Amino acid sequence: MKLTRGKRRTARARDAHTLAGAYAMDAISESDRVRFERHLAGCDECAQEIAGLREATARLGAATAAPVPPGLKERVMAAAAVTRQQAPAAEPDSPARVGAVSRAGAWLRSLAWPGRLVMAAAGAAAAAALAVAVVFGVSNGSIQQQLDQAQASSHQIAVVLTAKDARMMTGPVTGGGTATIVMSHAQRALVFTAAGLHALPSSRGYELWLIGPAGTRPVGMLPQGSHGMTGPVIASGLHDGDHLALTDEPASGSSQPSTSMMLDVDL
Amino acid sequence: MTFTGGPDPRDPDGPETPTRPAKAAAKDLAAQIGLIARGDPGAFDAVFEQVGPSVFGIVRRVMRDPAQSEEVTQDVMLEVWRNASKFDSTRGSAMAWVMTLAHRRAVDRVRSVQKESERERRTASADIPYDEVMEAVESSLERERVRRCLKSLTGLQRESVTLAYYGGYTYDQVAGLLGVPTGTVKTRMRDALIRLRDCLGVAV
Numbered sequence: 001m002k003l004t005r006g007k008r009r010t011a012r013a014r015d016a017h018t019l020a021g022a023y024a025m026d027a028i029s030e031s032d033r034v035r036f037e038r039h040l041a042g043c044d045e046c047a048q049e050i051a052g053l054r055e056a057t058a059r060l061g062a063a064t065a066a067p068v069p070p071g072l073k074e075r076v077m078a079a080a081a082v083t084r085q086q087a088p089a090a091e092p093d094s095p096a097r098v099g100a101v102s103r104a105g106a107w108l109r110s111l112a113w114p115g116r117l118v119m120a121a122a123g124a125a126a127a128a129a130l131a132v133a134v135v136f137g138v139s140n141g142s143i144q145q146q147l148d149q150a151q152a153s154s155h156q157i158a159v160v161l162t163a164k165d166a167r168m169m170t171g172p173v174t175g176g177g178t179a180t181i182v183m184s185h186a187q188r189a190l191v192f193t194a195a196g197l198h199a200l201p202s203s204r205g206y207e208l209w210l211i212g213p214a215g216t217r218p219v220g221m222l223p224q225g226s227h228g229m230t231g232p233v234i235a236s237g238l239h240d241g242d243h244l245a246l247t248d249e250p251a252s253g254s255s256q257p258s259t260s261m262m263l264d265v266d267l
Numbered sequence: 268m269t270f271t272g273g274p275d276p277r278d279p280d281g282p283e284t285p286t287r288p289a290k291a292a293a294k295d296l297a298a299q300i301g302l303i304a305r306g307d308p309g310a311f312d313a314v315f316e317q318v319g320p321s322v323f324g325i326v327r328r329v330m331r332d333p334a335q336s337e338e339v340t341q342d343v344m345l346e347v348w349r350n351a352s353k354f355d356s357t358r359g360s361a362m363a364w365v366m367t368l369a370h371r372r373a374v375d376r377v378r379s380v381q382k383e384s385e386r387e388r389r390t391a392s393a394d395i396p397y398d399e400v401m402e403a404v405e406s407s408l409e410r411e412r413v414r415r416c417l418k419s420l421t422g423l424q425r426e427s428v429t430l431a432y433y434g435g436y437t438y439d440q441v442a443g444l445l446g447v448p449t450g451t452v453k454t455r456m457r458d459a460l461i462r463l464r465d466c467l468g469v470a471v
Contacts, residue, residue, distance in 0.1 A: 018450070018454055018457055019453060019457075020457050020460075021453065021455075021456030021457030021458070021459065021461075022431065022437070022438040022457075025370075025428070025432045026371050026374045026375075026431075026435075027431035027432070027436060027437050027438045027441065028437055028438060029437055051359040051363070052461075052464050052469060053457075053460040053461070053464060054359055054363040054366075054367055055359065055360060055363050055467075056460050056463040056464040056467055056469055057363075057366065057367075057370065057432055057460065058360070058362050058363040058365075059409075059413055059463075059467050060413060060428070060432055060433070061324070061328075061366040061370060061432075062321040062324070062325075062366065062409065062413075063324075063410045063413040063414070064324035064433070065320040065323075065324040066320055066323055066324040066327060067323075068320055068340070069323070069337055072340065072341065075341060076315060076341050076344045076345060076348075077308065077311065077312060077315070079341070079345055080308070080345060080348040081308065083345055083348060083349060084349070085304070085350075085351065085352065086349050086350050086353065087352065088304065088352040162341070164334075164337075
């Protein structure tokens, strides 16, 4: 520090300096924090000191490491898959959509990794949601409306995937393919996706059902997805005793299942 | 048909082996965060494996409530995902970046709900810090080192750091708890961290 800057400034800087330890431990009030950060912006020496102190506090923190609760990583991964990332500060914001597409691609590529099947399935479900949002946005007339819709559904899906009690189930579909279900009892909803289903003629489609004491309710037709995956379908309003079923129906859908069930899961 | 829930038991990824050189791991972590910034979910998975336990550990230490800690850990990890592009390896290690996010978020959350239960926490936390932290510290070389370095501090330095970092108190709250002037606490905090930094052999 140069002496020519005057005594007052020196005293203030010294005072700010003594705050370094408290700042590095977040042991200061919001107003002190703002003031100190203003000081930091113009003081390389302080910034360097803070960096060093933070290495020390990080070690204090790491010493408390504890096993992460089961399922937490899966929830975070699933939430990340539907969470848009911040662009680097220096880059313009416009290519963000391209980024979203490549991210979805990255999630799908992650499916190829062995030993991560369950996690990858959740990621894929979410990635498919993201892919749907993007594809709708660029291929349809009312782009904004489609995007809003897709985003609303992505949001619903994210709510289920990140629910505290979210539980994932995977299993084979009769006739070929694998179904993945992420269900939250608290949200009374589930997200369904399937991969490798037997291809149907264009006049037919897969329809998802909820069947139970509350009656038989059609959830909807499984949308065609990419990479052999169906797009995710959200089923909400689950009741106690419901089963989830999958049947082969006319492409326009049926009000009651008309063929045998290829999947029957007791929820 | 059989449905299976829970993680795949074939997952070969275990926690980091302690024998791995810390420097290489730190370099890896920074590189992985660079990949996260480009949207790589595999890198995010790897980073979660590496930092997740530390993030959860410090958040739970500060917050105490396990359910809320889980929530905040999730927020912190999503912040890592969202803001990976903001990480600048020239301004510190990746671990310090993540732990700073984690600690600040935990502290912010505690302070925003602190008003009503302040008295309770105050009594509860004033007793715990050092012993409980030390008890929770399992035997590993790294933890042993942290423990030894904490022990090398003066009593006032150690209490200031413990109450501030692990307890989530501001310096003036710490001053009140310890019955010493705020100026003294501020100085002790800085001196303590400088000593810890040197004792832990932190390279900046």
